Amino acid sequence: KINHRIDHFCEDRSNTIITGDRTTVITVNADNVNISHFTITNTNASEGSSIIHVNGENSIITDNIISYGYHGIHLYNTYNHLIYDNIIRNNAGDGVRLYQSHNNANISFNTISGNKNGVYVYASDGITIYNNNIQNNNQSGIFLNSTCQNNIISHNNASKNGNYGIYLNDYSDYQTIVHNRVFYNNNSGIVLENSSMNFNINDNIVSRNTNYGMMIIGSTNNVYDNIISYNKKDGIYLSADDNNTVYNNTIY
Secondary structure, eight states, X not given: OBOSOOEEEOSOTTTOEEEOOSSOSEEEOSSSOEEESOEEEOSSXXXXXEEEEEOSSSOEEESOEEEXXXXXXXXXXXXXXXXXXXXXXXXXXXXXXXXXXXXXXXXXXXXXXSSSSSEEEESOBSEEEESOEEESOSSOSEEEESSOBSOEEESOEEESOSSOSEEXXXXXXXOEEESOEEESOSSOSEEEESSOOSOEEEXXXXXXXSSOSEEEOSSSOEEESOEEESOSSOSEEEOSOOSOEEEXXXXX
């Protein structure tokens, strides 16, 4: 456990390996902790454990390989983090999991693959998910669930996932989804469900998904300037909706 402020880093992540045994490998209880340039893994990870579990605030987690745990990185009821340039792969649970975490958490330039969900966000606000490569996860690439609001999902590649590319559910309102590439997912590309409203969804490329390109069950969303092509079912499917604005999309 890390209970005091520390910069915990090495020069080369390929040469410094931390291996846990079933339980959470690193628990961060302090604020202003930096964990960088490690390979961190687990053996026979127990359900609900994490490679890195963060309770403190203002952490930086960068340039690590994080694999074979249950959850990869778990931010729990905390604020102001940077998760940058990590490889997060082959975890039984979520690659990056945020639970009631708010205000300026930035998840950027990571490669996230082979997990349950790539990025799972629960009841969290003010999150930026930017320029990540999120592919080949077993369920959804990016999943925002239960009253997540005012988040930005931008410039990600959310492709080849087992369910949805980008999925927002259960009163997840006031989101910006822009400039993402969403290809070859085994269900729909982008899904808004259960009263999700007040979105700007623009300048995305959504192509060759097994079900719909976009499925929108919600109101007062702006969907424009997207390229939506070669999806098995409808390019854009709207249901139980009102006051959505859909314009200037290229759909074929």
